[in-house]
Amino acid sequence: MVQYLIVYTTDGPVRMPGPNRIGTGGTPLKALNVAALVLMVVGALNWGLWGIFQFDLVAALFGGNTSAPSRIVYSLVGLAGVIGLTLFGLLLGRTRERVAV
Helix, strand or coil, X not given: CCCEEEEEECCEEEEEECHHHCCHHHCCCCHHHHHHHHHHHHHHHHHHHHHHHCCCXXXXXXXXXXXXXXXXXXXXXXXXXXXXXXXXXXXXXXHHCCCCC
């Protein structure tokens, strides 16, 4: 299990908690953050499939891009992106903190 990651910033190397310990005060990720990350990956893969093959996986799985289940998935992915903005800010804040290596 990875306890710490070394992140190289403009100020030099910074030791950060590993992926299993990212969160406020080094606590494990909360279920909401994990769900948001999973949905962001789903959204990224769907956009990648659309960009390369013009294939919308969500629409294919849930009966078209205007069906209620597809719209729910699209909405959840969008909400996950908003939550991801807070995670992005958290990670940026961590890289700015100087930690003794």
